Amino acid sequence: MVLDRLLAVHSDAVLSTHAQHGDATALVDPGKLLAVLEFLRDDDASRFELLVDLCAVDYAAREPRFEVVYHLYSVSLNHRLRIKAGVAESSCEIASACSLWPAANWLEREVWDLYGIRFIGHPDLRRLLLDESFEGHPLRKDFPKRGRDAGGTADGGAAGD
Amino acid sequence: MGGLRVTDPVWRDPQAEPDVLVMEPSHPATHGTVRFVAELDGETIVGLDVEIGYLHRGFEKECESGSWYQAIPYTDRLNYNSSALANLAFCGAVEKLIGLELPERSGWLRTLVGELARVADHLTRCGTTCLELQAMTAFLYCIEAREHIWDLLEALTGARVTSNYVRIGGVRHAMPDGFPRQCAEALVAARDLLRDFEDLVTHNRLFVDRLQGTGILSQQDCLRYGVTGPLLRAAGVPLDLRKDEPYLCYDRVDFDVPVGEVGDNYDRYLVCVEEIHQSLRIVEQCVGALVELGAGPVDVLDPRVRWPAKGQVFHQLEDMIDQYKAVTEGPQVPAGEAYCAVESANGELGFYVVSDGSARPWKVRCRPPSLFNLAPLPEMVRGALLSDLVPTFDLIHSVAGECDR
Numbered sequence: 296m297v298l299d300r301l302l303a304v305h306s307d308a309v310l311s312t313h314a315q316h317g318d319a320t321a322l323v324d325p326g327k328l329l330a331v332l333e334f335l336r337d338d339d340a341s342r343f344e345l346l347v348d349l350c351a352v353d354y355a356a357r358e359p360r361f362e363v364v365y366h367l368y369s370v371s372l373n374h375r376l377r378i379k380a381g382v383a384e385s386s387c388e389i390a391s392a393c394s395l396w397p398a399a400n401w402l403e404r405e406v407w408d409l410y411g412i413r414f415i416g417h418p419d420l421r422r423l424l425l426d427e428s429f430e431g432h433p434l435r436k437d438f439p440k441r442g443r444d445a446g447g448t449a450d451g452g453a454a455g456d
Numbered sequence: 457m458g459g460l461r462v463t464d465p466v467w468r469d470p471q472a473e474p475d476v477l478v479m480e481p482s483h484p485a486t487h488g489t490v491r492f493v494a495e496l497d498g499e500t501i502v503g504l505d506v507e508i509g510y511l512h513r514g515f516e517k518e519c520e521s522g523s524w525y526q527a528i529p530y531t532d533r534l535n536y537n538s539s540a541l542a543n544l545a546f547c548g549a550v551e552k553l554i555g556l557e558l559p560e561r562s563g564w565l566r567t568l569v570g571e572l573a574r575v576a577d578h579l580t581r582c583g584t585t586c587l588e589l590q591a592m593t594a595f596l597y598c599i600e601a602r603e604h605i606w607d608l609l610e611a612l613t614g615a616r617v618t619s620n621y622v623r624i625g626g627v628r629h630a631m632p633d634g635f636p637r638q639c640a641e642a643l644v645a646a647r648d649l650l651r652d653f654e655d656l657v658t659h660n661r662l663f664v665d666r667l668q669g670t671g672i673l674s675q676q677d678c679l680r681y682g683v684t685g686p687l688l689r690a691a692g693v694p695l696d697l698r699k700d701e702p703y704l705c706y707d708r709v710d711f712d713v714p715v716g717e718v719g720d721n722y723d724r725y726l727v728c729v730e731e732i733h734q735s736l737r738i739v740e741q742c743v744g745a746l747v748e749l750g751a752g753p754v755d756v757l758d759p760r761v762r763w764p765a766k767g768q769v770f771h772q773l774e775d776m777i778d779q780y781k782a783v784t785e786g787p788q789v790p791a792g793e794a795y796c797a798v799e800s801a802n803g804e805l806g807f808y809v810v811s812d813g814s815a816r817p818w819k820v821r822c823r824p825p826s827l828f829n830l831a832p833l834p835e836m837v838r839g840a841l842l843s844d845l846v847p848t849f850d851l852i853h854s855v856a857g858e859c860d861r
Contacts, residue, residue: 318795347823373701398828425509440517
């Protein structure tokens with residue numbers, strides 16, 4: 296239902312949709328992502344006041360390699376929608392949603408921290424969970440779980456395990 | 457040997473420029489888990505930066521390297537005050553991917569364990585709020601009541617804190633013999649303590665004056681920051697996933713959703729206390745329903761996801777093979793993605809899981825309500841006194857284990 300309305304208004308932005316396991320999902324063109332999100336937040340038929348979650352997935356061998364995933368919830372209409380947008384490894388950047396929901400601020404900092412995806416227009420893109428001196432983005436699939444040679448702690452000591 | 461001379465710049469004009477005060481994780485009020493950098497004008501907070509991550513331990517990375525089952529004990533350690541709620545959110549997401557229908561009995565057991573966990577969490581919250589305000593006695597009332605709840609959790613799950621009770625396709629075991637009676641007695645004791653606690657605190661002038669009008673976050677700001685759960689309800693929005701998207705057996709139990717008016721710390725406290733009462737009501741209804749249902753299976757009978765009963769394993773070859781496969785490899789989850797959210801003690805706790813069809817999760821994302829609740833803290837305390845930061849930090853329902861993952 297929400298998907299139909301989105302398809303009717305933004306047919307050029309939506310690349311594919313599915314409703315696997317009852318979760319309505321749309322894959323959108325990253326260039327038109329902000330317009331789609333703003334429409335979904337403000338349109339009377341969708342009214343997604345809540346940005347429930349924002350995260351990234353590393354699909355390693357797939358192209359584009361990353362997907363940024365937005366989970367939306369409408370408190371007034373009690374429905375949900377998942378929006379996804381691909382991010383290529385070469386550019387590794389996507390528009391920031393901070394101007395739409397302040398909730399995106401920390402979430403985008405976390406995605407930058409753990410996946411190394413830059414959010415264009417973010418007011419303060421620092422690492423969120425790890426120390427600024429940390430090298431690399433550990434949730435990428437090619438980041439080893441342990442036994443990494445490089446790096447050290449903030450006070451200059453050797454990296455512990 | 458000069459000593460301190462009056463011309464030393466120890467005292468300077470507090471109006472000149474904002475002082476920067478850093479509360480490191482070693483400060484008791486930060487619970488060892490966050491770093492506050494506060495800009496102060498006298499005692500008034502004009503700016504605050506919250507640095508998190510001190511309890512980050514690579515939860516998602518760990519989940520990606522084990523079997524689906526091996527992730528469940530990690531979820532215990534997210535919000536360690538109410539571990540069972542994270543168990544059932546994660547298992548719910550995996551079950552959604554597999555497409556499992558649970559037996560009714562395990563639905564009731566999950567509802568029961570979830571509500572006991574919520575009561576334990578809220579009692580901790582109410583108690584520690586008093587502790588932050590130097591009210592040690594009130595804290596002990598809550599902790600004693602929590603002991604009774606933990607005794608019930610121990611009888612049901614085998615553990616007091618990290619329950620690891622929920623399984624993909626069911627729960628670990630049924631209600632033990634004598635549990636209904638033990639539960640009835642514990643609830644009487646817990647309610648007595650809670651009544652004493654409320655008599656001591658709820659209308660206490662010192663307590664009310666410290667909480668009323670502090671830490672306000674309006675409805676609009678809650679929504680803009682993705683704040684859910686007791687904080688959003690305290691601001692007057694009756695959003696509760698147990699009512700709005702009923703899962704497990706919540707459509708068959710009777711309970712009320714308390715809401716506040718202005719969304720200050722006092723409203724949060726009142727909502728929290730009332731939710732304890734409502735959860736205890738649900739606990740009673742769950743036990744009643746389970747008694748009525750009687751003994752029977754608490755798991756789906758599906759060898760792909762559940763282990764055969766131990767008695768069969770040693771007598772039948774097929775069951776032994778099933779057991780071996782289940783232990784060494786675990787279930788293979790069909791490729792796809794699913795999001796499952798529950799109403800946890802702190803707000804919407806969700807898991808977004810992606811499977812590539814193998815026996816290992818490709819991605820396990822925890823949507824931590826604690827992180828969403830903590831992010832707008834600077835908005836809540838801007839213009840407030842520094843001393844208001846401490847109780848506000850406690851009443852925003854943020855637990856570092858879940859916030860930092």
